[in-house]
Amino acid sequence: MLLKCENLKVYFPVYGGKIFTRKIGDVKAVDGVTLEIEKGTTLGLVGESGCGKTTLGKTILGLQRPTSGTIYYEGKPLIYDAHERKKNGLDPKEGKVLRRKIQTAFQDPSRSLNPRMSIGDAVAEGLDIHKLGATREEREERVVELLRLVGLDPDARKRFPSEFSAGQRQRVAIARHLAPGPEFLVLDEPVSALDVSVQGKILELLKDLQQKLGLTYLFISHDLAVVKKIANTVAVMYLGKLVEEGPAAKIYESPMHPYTKALLAAVPIPDPRRARERQDIQISEEIPSSENIPSGCRFHPRCPIAETPLCQEQEPILEEKAEGQLAACHLVKNNES
Amino acid sequence: MSLLEIKDLVVSAIKNKEEKVDILKGVTFSLEKREVLGIVGESGSGKTMTALSIMGLLPERVYVTSGNILFSGQDLITAKESDMQKIRGKKISMIFQDPQSSLNPVMSVGNQMLEMFNTLLPDFGGKRKKQIIEILRKMGIPDPERRYNSFPHELSGGMNQRVMIGMMLIKKPKILIADEPTTALDVTIEKRILTRLKELVGELGISLVLITHNLGLVAEHCDRVVVMNEGQIVEAGDVFQIFEAPSHPYTRKLLDEVPKI
Numbered sequence: 105m106l107l108k109c110e111n112l113k114v115y116f117p118v119y120g121g122k123i124f125t126r127k128i129g130d131v132k133a134v135d136g137v138t139l140e141i142e143k144g145t146t147l148g149l150v151g152e153s154g155c156g157k158t159t160l161g162k163t164i165l166g167l168q169r170p171t172s173g174t175i176y177y178e179g180k181p182l183i184y185d186a187h188e189r190k191k192n193g194l195d196p197k198e199g200k201v202l203r204r205k206i207q208t209a210f211q212d213p214s215r216s217l218n219p220r221m222s223i224g225d226a227v228a229e230g231l232d233i234h235k236l237g238a239t240r241e242e243r244e245e246r247v248v249e250l251l252r253l254v255g256l257d258p259d260a261r262k263r264f265p266s267e268f269s270a271g272q273r274q275r276v277a278i279a280r281h282l283a284p285g286p287e288f289l290v291l292d293e294p295v296s297a298l299d300v301s302v303q304g305k306i307l308e309l310l311k312d313l314q315q316k317l318g319l320t321y322l323f324i325s326h327d328l329a330v331v332k333k334i335a336n337t338v339a340v341m342y343l344g345k346l347v348e349e350g351p352a353a354k355i356y357e358s359p360m361h362p363y364t365k366a367l368l369a370a371v372p373i374p375d376p377r378r379a380r381e382r383q384d385i386q387i388s389e390e391i392p393s394s395e396n397i398p399s400g401c402r403f404h405p406r407c408p409i410a411e412t413p414l415c416q417e418q419e420p421i422l423e424e425k426a427e428g429q430l431a432a433c434h435l436v437k438n439n440e441s
Numbered sequence: 442m443s444l445l446e447i448k449d450l451v452v453s454a455i456k457n458k459e460e461k462v463d464i465l466k467g468v469t470f471s472l473e474k475r476e477v478l479g480i481v482g483e484s485g486s487g488k489t490m491t492a493l494s495i496m497g498l499l500p501e502r503v504y505v506t507s508g509n510i511l512f513s514g515q516d517l518i519t520a521k522e523s524d525m526q527k528i529r530g531k532k533i534s535m536i537f538q539d540p541q542s543s544l545n546p547v548m549s550v551g552n553q554m555l556e557m558f559n560t561l562l563p564d565f566g567g568k569r570k571k572q573i574i575e576i577l578r579k580m581g582i583p584d585p586e587r588r589y590n591s592f593p594h595e596l597s598g599g600m601n602q603r604v605m606i607g608m609m610l611i612k613k614p615k616i617l618i619a620d621e622p623t624t625a626l627d628v629t630i631e632k633r634i635l636t637r638l639k640e641l642v643g644e645l646g647i648s649l650v651l652i653t654h655n656l657g658l659v660a661e662h663c664d665r666v667v668v669m670n671e672g673q674i675v676e677a678g679d680v681f682q683i684f685e686a687p688s689h690p691y692t693r694k695l696l697d698e699v700p701k702i
Contacts, residue, residue, distance in 0.1 A: 152627040270484075299483045299654060301698045326627055329657075329700035356702060370628040372657025374699045376680045379661040387629060390583055 112173035135344035148335030213273035224261030230283035271302035350429035450508035479663035540601035551589030
């Protein structure tokens with residue numbers, strides 16, 4: 105397996121107090137997440153806004169320091185900082201190699217591109233940082249190759265981001281992140297800002313690139329329909345914890361956790377008859393704050409089936425309920441036993 | 442007679458002295474009473490421009506070149522600005538994608554609702570606050586007494602959008618145009634908000650125009666659909682007809698592209 109998070113926690117301190125400022129609590133953005141991603145596959149991470157999915161992605165990218173827990177990449181702890189690496193007995197120079205291997209792509213391509221930099225230069229920037237293009241010709245050649253790879257005309261490399269459509273800009277952003285030759289990409293809502301037709305094309309491109317280059321993706325999105333198109337495994341996150349995880353086909357066909365069921369039931373179906381006949385699962389829209397997480401099962405105040413005192417008192421653990429499918433719920437029966 | 446009739450509407454943007462570009466190229470549709478009409482199309486198809494021309498809020502350098510917009514028989518294009526002000530907001534209202542930018546950031550949501558109440562009718566006897574809290578409660582906002590004094594930044598996007606819809610309850614317009622009202626929100630909240638909007642249609646007998654790029658939402662909530670592409674209506678009809686037997690290739694293309702669960 106390529107990447108593994110072990111009991112990862114990311115807390116943000118909250119300061120307050122009447123006279124003296126002191127720490128009064130934590131926002132538990134990520135509260136003990138354990139997950140594994142196999143090489144060459146896509147893990148779809150879904151959840152509502154504020155559930156901590158972006159924080160998890162940022163922590164993997166090294167943009168956020170974990171409070172506790174470890175991330176392993178190819179079996180070794182994932183630490184970027186040279187000093188930190190030294191402390192942990194790792195080769196300090198390897199940190200930059202990891203930066204090259206793990207790249208990202210964000211939601212809004214127009215904000216991640218410099219409007220005053222031609223797209224060719226934007227793509228080449230990664231090569232310069234990692235000193236990959238030795239000569240000018242080599243650099244140029246690589247830029248042309250990358251632009252072709254993402255389906256853009258290499259002759260357009262002298263043009264500026266404003267001359268491109270949103271979909272094309274996202275292609276430029278992807279080419280830019282592919283420049284240093286990554287193995288692992290954290291894709292944070294890469295298609296949410298795009299039209300449906302363009303969405304489909306970018307997803308196709310991502311799948312295509314995965315096959316050609318053997319990439320591994322962590323695909324973060326709030327849109328279950330989009331995740332279904334690309335993910336091999338799906339992890340559902342709620343208030344900093346995973347509540348369900350399993351092969352994509354199983355999650356969509358037979359979801360177990362009531363939260364996953366509610367999320368799936370809320371996705372609009374483009375079929376007026378089926379949409380009107382569909383049974384509605386109502387969950388309250390109020391998401392508890394991650395500063396003040398409910399006791400017991402953190403989903404119980406919104407859960408349509410939580411009735412037992414067990415739900416309010418004891419936190420369920422994420423365990424295998426059916427073959428390959430994990431859920432954190434007291435009320436989901438274990439299929440094997 | 443339909444409540445709102447748009448006939449052959451052409452809207453153009455002036456690029457420079459000689460050139461102008463047609464944004465809407467002859468749009469014709471009508472809206473009946475108590476109807477939920479969906480307008481779908483990709484970005485740049487002219488859905489929002491159609492809505493803005495109805496409201497008489499077209500941006501600078503964009504003009505209605507020809508066509509009519511008839512609202513209960515009155516042509517809104519030739520109407521005087523003073524007449525438009527009586528219609529805009531009171532008879533035809535609009536809510537936008539981003540509620541945060543429609544609300545005043547330095548005024549509590551309760552006061553904003555109160556302000557609007559007072560522009561319609563002066564307050565007699567100071568019962569307004571209670572009424573507003575009742576509306577907030579009806580919109581499903583928890584702890585409405587406290588939320589009355591909250592500022593927009595203290596509320597989530599979904600709650601702000603519900604405040605906007607709550608304002609519509611005060612205004613009681615004949616037509617409500619909702620331009621991508623839930624695009625920035627989570628699916629669970631999206632569903633709740635649209636259900637609330639539809640309840641309004643039933644309760645107040647208003648007509649709702651739902652502008653969206655999401656065909657799934659149209660299928661779930663609309664009675665009739667207008668499909669737009671490049672400033673033109675390519676297909677219009679009953680929701681079942683459009684989804685089950687689309688006749689235009691563009692509609693079919695849109696339907697094929699929708700990611701399905």
